[in-house]
Amino acid sequence: MTQPAQINRDRPQMLTIFETAGEAAYAVADHVLATVKSNPNAILGLATGQTPRQVYARLIEAVRDGAVTFRQATTFNLDEYCGLPPSHPDSFAAFMRRELFDGADFTSDRVNLIAGDATDYHAEADRYADLLHSSDGIDLQLLGLGTNGHIGFNEPGSEQDSRLRVVNLSAETIEANRPSLLELATVPPHAITMGISDILNSREIIMLATGASKAQAVCRSLEGPASADCPASYLSRHPNVHWYLDIGAASSLRANGRRKI
Ligand code: F6R
Numbered sequence: 001m002t003q004p005a006q007i008n009r010d011r012p013q014m015l016t017i018f019e020t021a022g023e024a025a026y027a028v029a030d031h032v033l034a035t036v037k038s039n040p041n042a043i044l045g046l047a048t049g050q051t052p053r054q055v056y057a058r059l060i061e062a063v064r065d066g067a068v069t070f071r072q073a074t075t076f077n078l079d080e081y082c083g084l085p086p087s088h089p090d091s092f093a094a095f096m097r098r099e100l101f102d103g104a105d106f107t108s109d110r111v112n113l114i115a116g117d118a119t120d121y122h123a124e125a126d127r128y129a130d131l132l133h134s135s136d137g138i139d140l141q142l143l144g145l146g147t148n149g150h151i152g153f154n155e156p157g158s159e160q161d162s163r164l165r166v167v168n169l170s171a172e173t174i175e176a177n178r179p180s181l182l183e184l185a186t187v188p189p190h191a192i193t194m195g196i197s198d199i200l201n202s203r204e205i206i207m208l209a210t211g212a213s214k215a216q217a218v219c220r221s222l223e224g225p226a227s228a229d230c231p232a233s234y235l236s237r238h239p240n241v242h243w244y245l246d247i248g249a250a251s252s253l254r255a256n257g258r259r260k261i
Contacts, residue, residue, distance in 0.1 A: 013222065013235060014242040017250045021210035022054055024244045028142070028208045029058035031242070033068050035140045035204075040072040045141030045199070046100070047078050047152075048092040050180060051208050052142060053099055060103035070106045076132055078143075078152040079193035080114035082121050082166065089182040091116050114192045121166045125192045129164040132198060141202035145209040145249075148172045149217045149230035153193035160226075160234045162195035196234050205241045207232070212248035219252035 018024040032055065036042050046052075062068045077092060086093035093113045101111060112131055118124035132138075143151050148170060154162060155170045167190065169177075174187040181187065199205065209218050221232035222243070235241045 013238075015222070015245065016242070017245045017247060019247060021246045021248075024208060024210055024246045025052070025054035026058055028052075028206055028244050029055045029062070031206055031244075032059060032140065032142065033062055036068055036070060036073055039139060040069070041074070042139045043074045043076065043135055043137065045078060045138040045194075045202055046075050046096065047142050047144045048095045048099075049144045049177075051144040051210055055142070055208065056100040056103075059100065063104045070104050072110075073106065074110040074112070074135065075106065076112045076135070076138060076194075077114065078141075078199075079191055080116040081188040082116055082190040082192060083188050085117035086113065086115070088116075090184045116192070121190070121192060125164050125166055128192065129198075132164065132194070138202035139204065141199055141205045143199070143205060143207045143232075143235075145207060145214050145217050145221070145232055146173055147176050147213055147217055149220055149232045151196065151199060151207075151232045151235070153191040154196050154199075154231040156231065157228050158196055158231045159228050160200070160237060161197050164192070164194050164198055166190060166192055196231055200234065200238050202238075203240065205235060205238055207235065207241065207243045208245075209243070209249040210246040212251055214249040215252040218243075218245060218249050219254075223254060 016027065018027065077096060080092045084091035088094060114128050115124050148156055150173060153167050153169060155167060155173060169187065169189055169191055177187045217232065220230040224230060224233055226233045226236050
């Protein structure tokens with residue numbers, strides 16, 4: 001079921017391919033639950049977007065069933081749009097409340113979010129970087145994948161040593177994220193994101209990618225060279241990355257595509 005993706009890369013990355021997006025999400029949720037059960041003080045790096053929604057729904061179920069508690073866990077979100085207060089429905093802060101925090105039992109002062117309505121975005125990026133770097137470091141970072149290979153909002157062109165910062169979103173990301181908007185007509189053009197180096201500092205990384213729209217980015221990340229053209233390809237420089245894919249997202253992989261698990 002699980003196998004290393006062996007594809008001309010610096011280090012093998014673990015790869016599991018599931019029949020459906022739901023199965024992949026459940027497996028990721030089980031991975032997160034196992035981490036928090038073995039280390040209730042775990043520091044979790046969290047992503048927004050459509051991909052992790054089923055993961056979060058499963059985590060909420062686990063809390064409601066009494067199978068886990070997140071009270072002692074700490075979270076750091078990856079990114080936030082510039083210009084949106086946490087109360088705005090299209091902010092990532094609001095997404096996290098809707099999709100996870102309101103239904104689970106996190107302790108509010110252990111939940112770390114970027115303030116999208118800061119008056120000085122660069123100062124806010126510095127504040128969040130200080131907070132992250134003064135913590136014990138992320139134990140488990142959950143990632144989704146942009147169709148252009150971005151991780152967090154590290155768009156193509158982002159280097160491996162990039163740090164937490166203010167970024168411009170690419171036209172492709174602005175278009176890709178538009179259908180997810182609840183109130184805004186267009187995606188904000190700027191964001192604050194953890195950098196690739198911040199992501200690679202995590203002790204363990206989970207990448208969840210589902211759907212055929214991610215197939216090319218998955219293929220470039222796992223089979224292409226590590227390069228700023230496809231930021232997720234830098235995950236090959238990390239010693240402990242696990243890719244969870246459904247068949248659609250795996251469909252362009254030379255080595256593993258269309259394999260039933
Ligand atoms: C979100 C984030 C992004 C998304 C990526 C995929 O916090 O950092 O990198 O993970 O854009 O988004 P979805 O899951 O909506 O396809």
